[in-house]
Amino acid sequence: MIRRKNAISTPFGSIIDQIFQYEPLLKGKNENSLDQNSIALDIASTLENVIVRASLPGFSREEVDIQLHDGFLTIKAQHQKTDEHESEKYYLNERFSGNLARRIKLPNVSNDAETKAELNNGVLTIHITLPESIKPQKIKIETF
Numbered sequence: 001m002i003r004r005k006n007a008i009s010t011p012f013g014s015i016i017d018q019i020f021q022y023e024p025l026l027k028g029k030n031e032n033s034l035d036q037n038s039i040a041l042d043i044a045s046t047l048e049n050v051i052v053r054a055s056l057p058g059f060s061r062e063e064v065d066i067q068l069h070d071g072f073l074t075i076k077a078q079h080q081k082t083d084e085h086e087s088e089k090y091y092l093n094e095r096f097s098g099n100l101a102r103r104i105k106l107p108n109v110s111n112d113a114e115t116k117a118e119l120n121n122g123v124l125t126i127h128i129t130l131p132e133s134i135k136p137q138k139i140k141i142e143t144f
Contacts, residue, residue, distance in 0.1 A: 039055065045130070
């Protein structure tokens with residue numbers, strides 16, 4: 001934790017002190033922040049759907065698991081290292097093998113939402129249909 005030597009003695013001083021004592025803010029972290037072995041996401045919405053795009057280069061659809069539960073979308077990908085070249089001795093071996101995962105809260109999404117997912121050129125695209133209850137409703141103006 002970072003502590004400042006001299007606290008500012010103004011009404012705003014205590015607010016500034018609280019900001020400097022809040023570590024997640026200093027680290028740029030929040031509940032949706034990326035860290036190592038995390039999946040980069042883009043999330044957008046239309047009036048009909050929530051659209052999630054995830055970067056998963058080099059993964060096949062068999063290596064990806066997607067779950068939607070209690071409004072949380074969980075994407076997991078596992079890429080196993082192949083031993084097809086065991087007779088070779090590597091001087092550089094940087095291709096990824098292991099697990100990636102990301103869990104994120106999606107507003108207005110239920111477990112029974114209609115979903116569709118596709119993996120194309122390393123980009124996983126998930127379409128989640130929004131419930132009718134949150135879609136805008138046209139209200140007719142009546143004359144009296």
